[in-house]
Amino acid sequence: MFAKSSFLTALGVEVFASGQRRWPDHVKAQAVAETLELGVTVSGVAARYEIMPSQLTAWRRLAKDGKLVLPAVETDEPVFAPLIVRDETTTAPEPERPRAEAPVRVVRGSVIIELAQDAPAARIAEIVHALEAHPC
Incomplete structure (x- = not known):
């Protein structure tokens, strides 16, 4: 048991003499993220x-409800978000005018987030992931 307890304390879990534990959110999120990997149960x-599987299932529910933010998936390949293109309804086209660098705009329901054009793709992916976890 010492080996496993040292694993948990290394992650930041407080293990009390009574056996009770206090789980930081980042450890809960890490455990939930592990369950989302292919082939993992x-x-x-x-x-x-x-922990009991039911406890981990409860943490998964928290993540699904947007109350527990999971770490961004690390990958060597580019991460893409779905793009929705829609026609704007205008009466007449506006004349082209020089414009400054347009920000990256992430829209989810009534939430609009604008980021600088040089925002890292990983940060944009984290934001999109967090928005998907929290329905508007």
């Missing part, structure tokens, strides 16, 4: 973290 991850 909730039971397997729960055993690794010494």
